[in-house]
Amino acid sequence: MDQEILDEALEELQATLGDRATPDLSHRIGYSRDWSPRHRSHVDLPDIVVLPKTTDEVVEIVKIAYRHRIPVVPFAGGTGMAGGVAAWKGGIAIETKSLNQVLELDEANMMVTVQAGITIWDLNEELARHGRWFPHQPESKRACTIGASIGCDNDSTFGLRYGKILDVLSNVVMVTGEGEAVRFGRRKAAFTSTGYKLLDLIVGSEGTLGVVTEATLRVFPMPETRLVRGFVCRSLEDGIRALERMLASGLGVESAHLNCRRRLRFYTHAYREKYQKEPEIPDWAEAILFLSFAGDEEVVKFSLEKATRILLDEFAAEGVKEQEMVDGWWASKHSLDFLPFRQKWPDSQRQKKFGAADIGLPIGRVQEAYQGFLDISSRWEQDVLGMTVYNESPNKPTASISFAVFVDDSTEESVANFYRYVREMSAMAVEMEGTMSSYIGDGDRLGGFNELEHGASYTYMKRIKEMFDPGGIFNPGKKFESRWIPTP
Numbered sequence: 001m002d003q004e005i006l007d008e009a010l011e012e013l014q015a016t017l018g019d020r021a022t023p024d025l026s027h028r029i030g031y032s033r034d035w036s037p038r039h040r041s042h043v044d045l046p047d048i049v050v051l052p053k054t055t056d057e058v059v060e061i062v063k064i065a066y067r068h069r070i071p072v073v074p075f076a077g078g079t080g081m082a083g084g085v086a087a088w089k090g091g092i093a094i095e096t097k098s099l100n101q102v103l104e105l106d107e108a109n110m111m112v113t114v115q116a117g118i119t120i121w122d123l124n125e126e127l128a129r130h131g132r133w134f135p136h137q138p139e140s141k142r143a144c145t146i147g148a149s150i151g152c153d154n155d156s157t158f159g160l161r162y163g164k165i166l167d168v169l170s171n172v173v174m175v176t177g178e179g180e181a182v183r184f185g186r187r188k189a190a191f192t193s194t195g196y197k198l199l200d201l202i203v204g205s206e207g208t209l210g211v212v213t214e215a216t217l218r219v220f221p222m223p224e225t226r227l228v229r230g231f232v233c234r235s236l237e238d239g240i241r242a243l244e245r246m247l248a249s250g251l252g253v254e255s256a257h258l259n260c261r262r263r264l265r266f267y268t269h270a271y272r273e274k275y276q277k278e279p280e281i282p283d284w285a286e287a288i289l290f291l292s293f294a295g296d297e298e299v300v301k302f303s304l305e306k307a308t309r310i311l312l313d314e315f316a317a318e319g320v321k322e323q324e325m326v327d328g329w330w331a332s333k334h335s336l337d338f339l340p341f342r343q344k345w346p347d348s349q350r351q352k353k354f355g356a357a358d359i360g361l362p363i364g365r366v367q368e369a370y371q372g373f374l375d376i377s378s379r380w381e382q383d384v385l386g387m388t389v390y391n392e393s394p395n396k397p398t399a400s401i402s403f404a405v406f407v408d409d410s411t412e413e414s415v416a417n418f419y420r421y422v423r424e425m426s427a428m429a430v431e432m433e434g435t436m437s438s439y440i441g442d443g444d445r446l447g448g449f450n451e452l453e454h455g456a457s458y459t460y461m462k463r464i465k466e467m468f469d470p471g472g473i474f475n476p477g478k479k480f481e482s483r484w485i486p487t488p
């Protein structure tokens with residue numbers, strides 16, 4: 001960026017925000033990367049960091065950026081896995097976590113309106129005081145914000161009952177490309193058949209259409225009790241069919257996670273540390289299905305008994321013997337102080353970095369895709385961590401899959417091999433009539449290459465971007481360009 005333009009913009013930003021607009025390197029470095037695999041010394045420095053506290057302040061920031069045609073990158077928890085916050089083309093990083101207020105809890109309508117930078121954890125702390133909870137919860141909920149959940153359309157531990165963010169989102173306020181704050185969505189009604197569904201467009205837009213500053217969300221009564229159990233299955237397909245059978249029987253399953261045998265090792269570090277032995281998993285077991293049931297005690301107990309009968313009698317599955325191991329797995333999804341990091345990544349990611357191809361598939365292609373995963377990861381010399389199938393649609397089995405590997409981030413070549421692996425996995429997903437990414441997003445990896453999935457509709461996406469963002473300032477490069485995967 002031209003330094004003179006930046007200096008002028010900084011002066012204007014400081015006139016509005018004071019020292020909450022800064023060019024200091026010590027601040028910029030904190031906004032220079034997320035959790036996506038890249039070489040360990042790689043950073044993308046924004047030129048200026050701003051910390052707005054209100055929608056009006058975001059409006060002012062965007063107006064200044066638009067006037068000077070300076071890139072604007074919304075930055076939330078920085079836990080994204082796709083490089084969505086990488087200030088690849090410099091510009092202004094908007095720290096959204098200062099927008100962290102609960103604006104209204106409407107108990108009669110079971111709705112809450114928040115500023116978009118509040119973390120899911122903090123929102124739930126507040127709701128707990130009123131006996132309510134917000135069930136859209138990625139494992140990173142302690143750092144991950146509501147705005148980023150909307151921004152990257154992430155997934156949730158409780159997706160099988162409550163779906164994805166769109167299932168619990170009523171409307172948002174977003175500041176668009178010329179600095180106008182606009183409400184998108186359907187106020188507090190659960191549905192609308194008027195107008196176009198622009199809210200759907202914003203979900204997953206990764207800060208390329210605007211900065212989300214407020215959101216109105218559906219909240220739920222806190223369940224009275226919860227039981228979590230694990231079952232070993234003879235194949236991945238058995239696990240999926242058993243879940244389908246449970247749902248068809250009328251059971252309300254709260255969450256279901258189907259792991260390949262390899263992936264289980266990732267979750268059992270705490271168990272091994274404590275007992276100095278492997279958990280007892282029979283040799284024939286190819287998959288582990290974790291289930292949770294939540295609600296009134298009587299219903300939860302009955303549901304678990306019925307689910308157990310289906311699994312054991314109809315699918316020759318077995319219950320996981322060490323409940324402590326199951327509890328450890330569950331805790332790894334919810335613990336304080338990011339225990340998951342310590343539990344799942346024994347070396348705290350110093351030597352190995354988590355990386356995943358996250359693809360969505362038609363439910364019948366999972367077993368076949370698993371074989372593809374083993375072949376493709378071996379071709380690119382990836383250290384396989386394993387596969388988890390997440391269910392992200394209310395009351396039906398769906399295949400949102402994490403095909404995870406450990407990435408060696410010590411050389412450019414080994415990181416490049418990871419992205420070659422992602423490219424082939426993504427192409428496989430499209431060939432199987434699925435999607436290249438079901439919860440991580442395009443970020444700075446799939447842009448351009450994703451035309452393979454979207455075909456002619458890709459042109460309409462580009463036009464939509466131009467309409468919302470006429471100056472091309474919002475998160476430039478994301479969705480339409482890739483630095484890591486060449487366009488075919």
Ligand SMILES: Cc1cc2nc3c(=O)[nH]c(=O)nc-3n(C[C@H](O)[C@H](O)[C@H](O)COP(=O)(O)OP(=O)(O)OC[C@H]3O[C@@H](n4cnc5c(N)ncnc54)[C@H](O)[C@@H]3O)c2cc1C
Nearest residue numbers: 076077078079080084139140145147148151154155207212
């Ligand atoms: C330990 C760990 C566990 C994880 N578990 C899960 C999981 O269970 N499920 C899952 O889906 N993901 C998971 N992730 C990935 C990541 O946490 C999610 O993608 C999450 O949504 C990122 O949130 P964030 O607040 O850190 O966003 P950031 O990384 O800061 O931003 C993500 C994207 O959203 C955009 N954005 C942020 N705020 C706004 C806004 N207000 N308006 C417009 N755009 C915005 C950013 O520009 C960027 O493109 C995990 C990551 C880690 C490190």
